[in-house]
Amino acid sequence: MSKIRLMVPGPVEVDPAILLTMACEEISHYSEEAISLYNFCVSSLRKLFHLNMDGDVFIMPGSGSIAMDTCIGSMVRRNDTVIIGVNGTFSERTRSQALAYGANVQEVRVPEGKAVTAELIDEALIRHREAKAVILTHLETSTGVISPVKNIGEVTNNHNVPFIVDAVSSFGIDEFLLDEWNVSICGSASQKGLESPPGLGIVAVTARGWREIEKKGPSCNGWFSDVQVWKRTLTGKEIRKGVVYPLPMTMPVNNIRALEASLNSIKTEGAEARMKRHSVIAHSVRKGLTALGFELFPPDGCYSSGVTVVRNNQNIQVDELIRFIKYQYRTEISNGLFDLYNRIIRIGHIGATAYPDAVIPVLFGIEQYLRKKGRFIPIGASLGEFDNLLFKEGIEV
């Protein structure tokens, strides 16, 4: 039986050739080969983050939550007032993480499906002059909403407050300019926009972030979740019996191999071209779903190129639709989480699934489901946008 394509908003499909890179014998994590794999990944990630040489990238065993825990643990101290934009499940998680580190959390809460705005963060920073950090989730994966990191970075810069960003699901797909947007520290993961298997958390610290962390001094927030520990090891200040080893713990080297392979494939396509491809596909999916009568869940201009979310304004059983698409069209898409269950539909089109061959069956399947429910919809009504679509790879017909 054919495999089921993975079009949830992460983890994403991984190219079998990339998966195969993991099927090799173990090497020590402190061997030259492992260190050179790690260094290659760090320098490729630096480019994707638009991070200057005076900042650092760390790749760690774990996932996006580990990366965000490290960002927050490194930058927040007990009793610090922290302003957090909350607009869904994952920004809610950053709130729990800050609370776990003893922060005095001041929420800027907006309804799910809305973006956190620069004006709201500015007002909160005026109300809380004592604030020691702002935390924002770039792409709130539970709703598909992108919040304006660039504009909020201008505000945090004006108030001279560190800016922590969750870029777990946006990184690699949606534009993200770490230094230029005044971000101090941000977290991501291997299994979304980087098209790698789950298993790695990624943290990037800008020069600005380092200055802020140094000013705060030791974190007292544990060991793993302190980038100062990672930096000390990297700079050889923790030398074990004369061996300078850049990482403080055993690394899942096979995951780093896979990441190297996916970063190479991103490089071959070109990061800009790849982002453009995602944006064109996302546009076509939005057009297709609105042609079927769905309402986009994020406000205009807050769309992500990797995840499309629509409101269930047609009163369908979303869980039934998802089962129909999964077994009839061999593709898994997502329901809403918690309160949004059966109220929205979430489709991930990231990496290998950001092509017409992956999104067309999903759109067609949704059409077909609606027809089965008695709606009159001409065949192909959601596919008009593909008529004049892109990907001119030399085939004119």
Ligand code: PMP
């Ligand atoms: N933040 C965001 C925006 C996410 O989408 C996710 C995962 N869906 C996380 C954090 C948590 O990441 P992980 O599941 O890799 O720990």
